[in-house]
Every structure is written in C-alpha cells, then in structure tokens.
Amino acid sequence: MRGILASSIGVTCAAALALPLAPPATAADPGPAPTAEAATRAAVTAQHDVPGSTQSLPLRPLTRDRASGSAVLGLAPRAVRHFSLLGVIWDDPADELHGRVQVRTRAAGTGGWTGWQDVETHYSDHGADPDSAEGSSDGVHGATAPLWVGESDGVEVRVQPGPGAEEPGAEEPEGGDHSVLPPGLRLELVDPGDDTQESPRSGPMSAEVSAASAVNSALAPLGATEIPALNGEQTREELLTLRGARLTEQQRAKPYIGPRPAVVTRRGWGADESLRETRFVYTSKVKAAFVHHTASGNNYTCAQAPSLIRGFYRYHVSSLGWRDIGYNFLVDKCGRIYEGRAGGVAKAVKGAHTLGFNTNTTGIAVIGSYGSKKPSASAVKAVARLTAWKLGLYGMNPRGKTYLTSGGGNLYRKGKKVRLNVISGHRDGFNTSCPGGKLYKKLGTARTTAARYQGR
Incomplete structure (x- = not known):
C-alpha cells in the first residue's frame, strides 16, 4: 500500500x-x-x-x-x-x-x-x-x-x-x-x-492533484481551493444536473435538499496527493451520515484546522496504512466544512470511519474532543447544513431512519440488517464513546435543523 x-x-x-x-x-x-x-x-x-x-x-x-x-x-x-x-x-x-x-x-x-x-x-x-x-x-x-x-x-x-x-x-x-x-x-x-509547500496554489498541477480536483469539476473549476455555497434554487438546479436520471417524478417536482454549503477542497487544506492510493472507491448511494469527533483535543484555533487535517491525513495513511484519510468530511469549531477522502464531495465515496458501516454512508468528523466539552453552535449548524445537502442528493430525510447491512463489528454481526437514524452517531454502529457524549446529545438538533434546511 x-x-x-x-x-x-x-x-x-x-x-x-x-x-x-x-x-x-x-x-x-x-x-x-x-x-x-x-x-x-x-x-x-x-x-x-x-x-x-x-x-x-x-x-x-x-x-x-x-x-x-x-x-x-x-x-x-x-x-x-x-x-x-x-x-x-x-x-x-x-x-x-x-x-x-x-x-x-x-x-x-x-x-x-x-x-x-x-x-x-x-x-x-x-x-x-x-x-x-x-x-x-x-x-x-x-x-x-x-x-x-x-x-x-x-x-x-x-x-x-x-x-x-x-x-x-x-x-x-x-x-x-x-x-x-x-x-x-x-x-x-x-x-x-x-500548505504552500504541500499543495502549491500556482504552477502546473500533478496528475494526482488534477485527479482529486477533477472529480469535483461539476461543482467548481479545476484547481479550486473551495467549492462555493449555493442558494436553494441553484442547488435544486444542480441536483437535476447531477442526479436527474436517478430522481423519481415526485423528487423532480419537489426535491428535498438543503442549499449547498461552501466546502474547502483537498487542495484548499493542502493535501499531499502523492501519499494516498490513486484510485477512488465508491458505493452505490448515501443512505446515512455517521457523525464522529476526532478525539484529538480542543487546543487548536480555526486557522490551524487545515494543519490538523493534514496531520490526520498523514497519520491515517503513513502510520495506520489506510488508503486515504478516513473521514469523508471534517468540520472545525468555527463551522467550516472540509473535503476529506478524495473522490468527489457529491459522490458516494467509500470512507474508513465507522467500522462495519462504511458502505452507503458518509462520515463527518467534528475536529476536537466532545466527551466533556460541548461542541460549538457553529459546528452543529455546519453538520446540519452539510447533511441537508449531502443526504438530499440521495433523497434521504435527515429525521428519518434507514436500514444498513453490517460489515461486522462489536455491536452487530456481519450481514445483519440494522435500522438506524439517517443521521447517526458513531456509537450507534459500534460500541464506542465517539462522537463524545456532548456532541451525541446535539444530533437531535442537527436532524431537525437539517430537515428544515431541506424544506421538510
């Protein structure tokens, strides 16, 4: 690897x-x-x-x-x-x-x-x-x-x-x-x-950098450091472009999707694309989002968040042997959203975040430790905004439930169909304290807010 x-x-x-x-x-x-x-x-x-x-x-x-x-x-x-x-x-x-x-x-x-x-x-x-x-x-x-x-x-x-x-x-x-x-x-x-050394903002891009950027080409120009936010109408028009052939007549007539939030790209946070495996791995859809905390402590400023993400990336790949950073998205305490694993933020990229439930899900990690410290209101709102859009692309209701098939873990045996919240905490799929008790208690707020953003 x-x-x-x-x-x-x-x-x-x-x-x-x-x-x-x-x-x-x-x-x-x-x-x-x-x-x-x-x-x-x-x-x-x-x-x-x-x-x-x-x-x-x-x-x-x-x-x-x-x-x-x-x-x-x-x-x-x-x-x-x-x-x-x-x-x-x-x-x-x-x-x-x-x-x-x-x-x-x-x-x-x-x-x-x-x-x-x-x-x-x-x-x-x-x-x-x-x-x-x-x-x-x-x-x-x-x-x-x-x-x-x-x-x-x-x-x-x-x-x-x-x-x-x-x-x-x-x-x-x-x-x-x-x-x-x-x-x-x-x-x-x-x-x-x-970041200026790992991902230069000027000059020719490497093949790996170009590939990581090209999968978001329907959302932002090649080489963009941020995918911009859209309003509700723009997002609904984009939904028809991205997934029109897969939508039902009812979904075409009244799509439930939240406005697309701004997302800092991998180029934006300075990913060294030569570290990861070159191929992208996808699943068929996104039926649920698992919320995590990084358990890395809260002693960081929001300006340092890109450095933390580059650190997580190197740790996951160079030290743990994963093919890329494990999370699909990350959120800092100021509410800024970052692209995680490469493959396209609008696509069903298979991550490595919830052992046993990485298929047909997306993983969102709030940077910090939230066992005893409350997450910021900005971070919770960002989770709601992100899930309202990402789940909306696949027709999922943030306040609903869905069935997922376990890939094996300490709560559910491999092959067992499990009914879970569409927005779940990591502990719902695995016996763990993640995403921390204080963040877990905020998931109800995130579900309600995300559904409201979708117009439900």
Whole structure:
C-alpha cells in the first residue's frame, strides 16, 4: 500500500534531554545517556529537516507497573524534529491497547513543557471494514487516536498496561490478558507540513492533484481551493444536473435538499496527493451520515484546522496504512466544512470511519474532543447544513431512519440488517464513546435543523 512510504517516515533516536523535571509516578530510570554518535546523527537530521514528515520511534521498557508487575513502555524526555500531532501505533490492527497512554511535549517556541496528557487509546472503531481490501491489507496497523499538541520539539511518553483506562461507556472485553501490551508499539510524531509547500496554489498541477480536483469539476473549476455555497434554487438546479436520471417524478417536482454549503477542497487544506492510493472507491448511494469527533483535543484555533487535517491525513495513511484519510468530511469549531477522502464531495465515496458501516454512508468528523466539552453552535449548524445537502442528493430525510447491512463489528454481526437514524452517531454502529457524549446529545438538533434546511 502506498500509505507506507519509507521516504515519509524518519526514525529519529535523538539525544535525551537533561531536564529539571520530576520523574513520572510510574516511571523509572530513563536509561543510559545517548552516545556522541547518536547526538551527531540527530543534529544532522535536524539540519536536513523537511516539513511534512513522520518520525516513528519504537517504545522500550521504562519500568514495571507496581500493581501488575508488567512492563511500562515509553520514551524518556528527548529532543526530536519539529512535529505538531502524535499517536501510538502497533503491529496488529486486531489487537487492542488496554491501558493508559500519556505524553508530555515541549513547545518549539517557548521551550516550556506541558503537563501529562492522556491519549485516547480506542481507535479501532474508526477504520475500514474488516474484510475489505483496505481493512485487511498487510500494511494496516492498530493505533490510538491522534493528539494535536501544536508545534513541538521535545517529547516524553509512557504506556501503562491494564484495564483501568477502558473507554467510558464500553463494556469490559472478554478474555485476554490486559496486562500485556500489543507488540510493535511505536510513537508517531507527525509534522503536517506547510500548505504552500504541500499543495502549491500556482504552477502546473500533478496528475494526482488534477485527479482529486477533477472529480469535483461539476461543482467548481479545476484547481479550486473551495467549492462555493449555493442558494436553494441553484442547488435544486444542480441536483437535476447531477442526479436527474436517478430522481423519481415526485423528487423532480419537489426535491428535498438543503442549499449547498461552501466546502474547502483537498487542495484548499493542502493535501499531499502523492501519499494516498490513486484510485477512488465508491458505493452505490448515501443512505446515512455517521457523525464522529476526532478525539484529538480542543487546543487548536480555526486557522490551524487545515494543519490538523493534514496531520490526520498523514497519520491515517503513513502510520495506520489506510488508503486515504478516513473521514469523508471534517468540520472545525468555527463551522467550516472540509473535503476529506478524495473522490468527489457529491459522490458516494467509500470512507474508513465507522467500522462495519462504511458502505452507503458518509462520515463527518467534528475536529476536537466532545466527551466533556460541548461542541460549538457553529459546528452543529455546519453538520446540519452539510447533511441537508449531502443526504438530499440521495433523497434521504435527515429525521428519518434507514436500514444498513453490517460489515461486522462489536455491536452487530456481519450481514445483519440494522435500522438506524439517517443521521447517526458513531456509537450507534459500534460500541464506542465517539462522537463524545456532548456532541451525541446535539444530533437531535442537527436532524431537525437539517430537515428544515431541506424544506421538510
């Protein structure tokens, strides 16, 4: 799979820092000091730093957990190349990380270290369906959720095994030894790169950039950085152009569709189109929308949202081995909507967002963590505007229900027909806390508002 690119993954074993910091409660001796050769290698690497890359650092034993006696893995404080987003991955995507992942990072601008931050360990529910070509590829890895930390140049991490960090609302998994961490644990440090370098706004476009833009050619000119909003009448006229042959007489006479919202294209947020697989994968229709949160924290500005999306994209492709970013759309806390997986925003692009229910659905991720924090009114409104238009293209009522066939998961066996809301939360299709309790409670508002936008 093209997602695992050797050129995009730099393994950096940089010098451990002598820091005036108290050791973590479960940490032990940080280990021997690095050799002069290692320090020199780190310095040379820094001199040739290229924005837009991933550092992959293997985790090693730090100490043993006092309660279980199992090894606590991690990394002692160390200098690294600049990065802004991180996550922990492991070899087998079928394995679960039962335990607690905590990190501290050093801000590149001030040199100040953060306190310990928890990384969401449950992320297997975001992904391609188990038996799909994308989900069963040899290059796919298990992973935590990504965490946005801002531009940083130092990191410390510890991974403590045990069932104590189970996801809120999830049932205790049966069987297995939770004191054993999955093999191949690595810390991924993602530099999302600079948008002007990753996706130039001028000059000739590559074949990959042209292809990603051409699938939206009915909506915006080739190379556009944004698909503009339309009013209601313009949207209804466009519906007849896009899907006229598939509409019933009743749908032609009175189409229920919300005005098309503005959507920032992949070129607009600076996607490096050389990372993803070149082909696009489609399903037959869009019968439902699953709403997610990215679980990446809320410490970002809306101006930084394109950087976060580039980070998610690199993490999904270069670290997790997916063919492209998993979500079909993303929404920031200011209510701006972004194109996710390539293939065309008006088309039924198959994503990797709701394990077991990626067929005939679209995945919308609100950037942030909404377990204890309420989503902004702007973000909820954007979800309503987007679903009113996207579901309207396929004749779906946002306040209605529909049947989907499960591709397999921890709530529904493969092949089972399930009746779900046309606008559902991730937890409706998989036993997970996503999209966070606070965002999940707003889905009723999104359904009602979306139906109103459709004229129902």
